[in-house]
Amino acid sequence: MPFTITARFLLHTYQGADTTGKPERYPSPERLYKALVSTAYGAFGFNSKYAKQESRVSDQQLEAVFRWLETNPPDAIRAPRMSRRNGSDAIVYRDRGSRSKKIAADKKNVSAVCSTAYPDTNEGTLIWQWKQEPDADIADLLSRLCWEVPYLGEACSPVNLTTTNVPDDEFPVDPDNSLYKSDDDLSAARMAATVEFDVPDIGHLQELQRGYEQVYPRKVPASNGSEEEKTVLSNTLTDCVRSIGYQRKQGWIASSEMRPWQHGFFIPAAVAATKSSATVDDEHDVAWNPDESTFVAWSVALHRLLVRQWGYGASPLLTGRYEKGSTVPRPANNVAIQVLTAGMPVRDDELRECLPGFLVMVPHDMPVDEIDHLADVCDTLRKQQLFYARQSETLCLGEAMEVDLDTFWQPVKSGYRRLWTPYPLCIKETRKFRSRTDSNRLWNVQDSMALAIAYVWREYFTHRQDDADTDEAVSSPSVSIRESRYWSMADCVNNPESGVHIYDAHDETRTPMTDYVHKTQPGNLLMGMTALLSFDKQQWPIEQSAIAIGQSRHLGGGFLVPVDVYTQLIDKNGKPVWLR
Structure with missing residues (x-):
């Protein structure tokens, strides 16, 4: 029967560093091991002559627990979802507490505090998981040890550790967020998705004991050096520590990844x-009523301002520029900027009152530290002025506020069905072309809309594409690789089993079309399109999510707005009756 150890952080933060001094995102199994060893010495009198009778646990029993941990690394780790810390300009510094006045006065011995925040929900728990539970005696003693552990990492990270058994069919717990011991796949894509954790190896207990005895000998020797050298336990006791890579199962798409942008400002x-005028609160300012033809221009202007405020080392997820020749695949989506106009049916009442403005959409795979930095950058925009051309209006920007993009739109009312349409329109990703394997098949608007959707959920549809043997995908080498990929991805979206339905896809033209796109591929004819889209609720948990599609989805185009239709106007196939 599977066995688990669950860590619930009482302050919803974790603070700890690895052997190099770099802050850890999650406590490693080796961190858990050290905490259990410390508890064994403190609460159970491990290797002590005076606490034996009180604990009634022999050294041999405790050593059996540690030997099991050394020889059985977790088969899966349920990683908690990290949340952005509340933005603050304050930096806390901590003195190491050396007794030497000379050392205490040295600024090099003062270090900044850095911690990781987890949400105050079940998503904030960390679970180490084993397919096979240990012997009953070991499991019982391990449970008692876990109960006595006060904190993981630094003392400011109090924790509650509990053990439990789960049914075989429930392993792993929460597969959406679980990482598994990696296989032998050493491809760049799989290596990039691997998270390494330190785990104890055989002999690590004796290694820790020797290190402790060197720092705290039973007989205090004569003073031969600085006080700090005599009181600091070495952080290099890693000869009996190994690193194991954990990664998601290949082909598994977590439900959270079905929502490309989950956080925003x-x-x-x-x-x-x-x-x-210095602020949006100025009583003399005029309400902003942007024309849809200026959405891209305004979004580009704000994007440049964000990059400039970030400065050197701006995240590639913001700039859109990635290192050439890198073997790590680029993410499907970057930071997106959309213009929100007055009257949009957003869920949050406070947000609705603040419209119009800009929505900065953060991709789900953006690192938490970069999200923190982006939040700080957005905070600096208050009272800033923005314009995109000399003849354009000048905007005053207000104070940024955080937005949950998973619940961005108002919920669907009873008796209605939610459809979507791109606003103001969707720019095609490619030109028309004829199939190389079927001369009667010509690329059409339906295929262009399907490709725009596939690009947003690239990981999901690439996985489905690998499982499908389409004619285009297995064609002769003379067929263009790019066109073959376009056909394959469009076919995956147009497949009835995809859960995506495209209705009334047709061309949409504006004059001039250059107002609706920032950059495009050379030789690509600028063409707009629109349609009504439907996503099955069971497969696509995006009923209230903020999403954009199309070539201009990152800068003011293709923003999906809800169109709620009375269910009596929807036929049994889910299609609006006026489109029959």
Whole structure:
């Protein structure tokens, strides 16, 4: 029967560093091992002559527990979801507490505190999982040890550790967020998705004991060096520690990854009455009513401002520029910026009152430290002025506010069905072309819309594409690789089993079309399109999510807005009756 150890952080934060001094995102199994060894010495009198009778646990029993941990690394680790810490300009520094006045005065011995925040829900728990539970005696003593552990990492990370058995059919717990011991797949894509954890190896207990005895000998020797050298336990006791890679199962798509952008920041904006207007709260400012033809221009202007405020080393997920020749695949989506106009059916009442403004959408795979930095950058935009051309209006930007993009839109009312349409329109990713394997098949608007959807959920549809043997995908080498990939991805979306339905896809033209795109591939004809889209609720948990599709989805285009239709106007196939 599977066996688990669950860690619930009482303050919903974890603070700890690895052997190199770098802050850890999650406590490793080796961190858990050290905490259990410390508890064995403190609460159970391990290797002590005075606490034996009180604990009634022999050294041999404790050594059996540690030997099992050394020879059985977790088969899976349920990683907690990290949440962004509340933004603050304050930096806390901690003195190491050396007794030497000379050392204490040395600024090099003062280090900044860095911690990882977890949400105050079940998503914030960390679970180490084993397919096979240990012997009953070991499992019972391990449970008692876990109960006595006060914290993991630093003392400011109090924790509650519990053990439990789960049914075989429930292993692993929460597969959406579980990492598994990696296989022998050493491809760049799989290596990039691997998270390494330190785990104890055979002999690590004796290694820790020797290190402790060197720092705290029973007989205090004469002073031969600084006090700090005599009181600090070495952080290099790693001869009996190994690193194991953990990764998600190949082909598994977590439900959270079905929502490409999950976190965002809203920046209100108003037209400055004068060039000297300093804030969106100025009573003389005029309400901003942007024309849809300026959405891309305004989004590009804000994007440049964000990059400039970030400065050197801006995240590639913000800039959109990645290292050439890198073997690590680029993410499907970057930071996206959309213009929100007054009257949009957003769920949050406070947000609705602040419209219009800009929505900065953060991709789900953006590192937490980069999200923190982006939040700080957005905070600096308050009272900033923005314009995209000399003849354009000048906007005053207000104070940024955090937005949950998973619940961005108002929920669907009873008796209605939610459809979607791109606003103001969706820019095609490619031109028309004819199939190389079927001369009667010509690329059409339906295929273009399907490709735009496939690009947003690239990981999901690439996985489905690998399982499907389409004619285009197995064609002769003379067929264009790019066109073959386009056909394969479009076919995956158009497949009825995909859960995606495209209705009334047709071309949409504006004059000039250059207003609706920032950059495009050379030789690609600028063409817009629109349609009504439907996603099955069982497969696509995006009923209230903020999503954008199309070539301009990162800068002011293709923003999916809800269109709720009375269910009596939907036929049994899910299609609006007026489109029959």
